[in-house]
Amino acid sequence: MGWKQRMLIAFFRVLDGLRLIKPVMGFVGRWAPVYSQKGRCVWPYIKRRRNANVHLLAYHRVSDACDSFLPPMSIKMFETQMAYLATYCNVLNLDEAVERIKAQDVPDDAVVVTFDDGYADNYIHAFPILKRLSIPATIFLPTDVIGTGRILWHDQVFSALSNSKVPLIEGFPENGSRFPLRTLQDKRRAQDSISLYFRSLDVPRRCHEIKRLFGLLAFSMNLESSRVYLDWSEVKAMQSHGIGFGSHSVSHPILSFLSETEAREEILESKRLMEKMLGIRVKSFAYPSGRRQDFSETTKALLRESGYECAVSMIHGTNSVGTDLFEMRRTQYQDGNPHMFGARLTYYKCTS
Numbered sequence: 001m002g003w004k005q006r007m008l009i010a011f012f013r014v015l016d017g018l019r020l021i022k023p024v025m026g027f028v029g030r031w032a033p034v035y036s037q038k039g040r041c042v043w044p045y046i047k048r049r050r051n052a053n054v055h056l057l058a059y060h061r062v063s064d065a066c067d068s069f070l071p072p073m074s075i076k077m078f079e080t081q082m083a084y085l086a087t088y089c090n091v092l093n094l095d096e097a098v099e100r101i102k103a104q105d106v107p108d109d110a111v112v113v114t115f116d117d118g119y120a121d122n123y124i125h126a127f128p129i130l131k132r133l134s135i136p137a138t139i140f141l142p143t144d145v146i147g148t149g150r151i152l153w154h155d156q157v158f159s160a161l162s163n164s165k166v167p168l169i170e171g172f173p174e175n176g177s178r179f180p181l182r183t184l185q186d187k188r189r190a191q192d193s194i195s196l197y198f199r200s201l202d203v204p205r206r207c208h209e210i211k212r213l214f215g216l217l218a219f220s221m222n223l224e225s226s227r228v229y230l231d232w233s234e235v236k237a238m239q240s241h242g243i244g245f246g247s248h249s250v251s252h253p254i255l256s257f258l259s260e261t262e263a264r265e266e267i268l269e270s271k272r273l274m275e276k277m278l279g280i281r282v283k284s285f286a287y288p289s290g291r292r293q294d295f296s297e298t299t300k301a302l303l304r305e306s307g308y309e310c311a312v313s314m315i316h317g318t319n320s321v322g323t324d325l326f327e328m329r330r331t332q333y334q335d336g337n338p339h340m341f342g343a344r345l346t347y348y349k350c351t352s
């Protein structure tokens with residue numbers, strides 16, 4: 001940890017001791033810095049915000065499982081962050097946050113907790129903490145893997161690379177490509193490049209290429225022992241305790257690479273199945289992968305046509321009146337220290 005982080009933690013610890021965190025958060029929520037065109041803070045230095053902003057937080061797996069390849073957020077870190085939110089923030093569910101943005105009535109210190117991919121540990125580890133602290137959350141489900149025993153394509157790729165004992169693969173994805181896999185760093189480098197390649201493929205081609213990769217890695221997926229994602233009984237149990245659900249497509253493709261017909265199918269089918277299983281209207285969608293290039297204006301139009309009211313991305317930032325509700329911003333924090341987490345939340349609230 002660098003000296004700047006240590007100073008920030010110390011500063012927030014002092015604020016906490018003086019019970020000043022809430023007033024400081026309230027202040028930065030109502031006032032924004034004034035920047036020149038060159039990005040320098042200039043006179044009068046601060047101006048009153050017209051509207052408060054909503055901070056959407058993104059989570060995936062929450063577990064103490066030992067996974068050096070792609071470690072999940074530890075239960076302790078998650079609990080620390082939730083305890084901070086319960087003490088100092090106004091945690092809304094996503095549907096309410098969207099309604100408040102539309103009504104230009106965003107409360108101070110507004111935060112929304114979201115999870116992507118529907119991992120079973122959301123029920124096993126995160127849900128008891130959310131319930132105890134009365135924190136609402138929204139979980140985005142890729143419906144193809146909920147209660148079916150199937151595995152999302154990116155988790156198949158991670159699992160194959162993580163578990164393979166093969167020291168090198170050559171000729172994948174194309175002739176001349178070469179990935180050594182001797183160390184964890186080698187495997188992570190290979191994962192970055194190979195995942196990027198898989199993102200660009202349509203569904204049949206991706207299935208074919210996953211089989212080819214498994215062959216090169218001498219890996220086969222053990223579906224018997226995998227209990228990776230939520231099932232519908234767990235989803236319903238959480239729903240009855242105020243957890244909300246949105247769609248994360250059917251099979252987690254990169255929507256901007258699909259034809260309009262395929263994208264419509266992913267967007268509509270997941271919504272239909274969730275509405276049938278849960279008896280609710282599904283209003284929100286999370287873009288798989290969620291970078292700016294992973295969705296398009298056509299994707300947004302398809303979502304609107306299909307009856308969604310908002311979509312969340314992984315573009316960093318906060319949301320307020322005027323934010324495109326089909327391009328909402330989210331942030332992931334990896335802070336286990338409550339004061340560092342608080343400092344970072346406050347900093348981003350202040351500067352966005």
Ligand SMILES: [Zn+2]
Nearest residue numbers: 116117288289
């Ligand atoms: Zn996802």
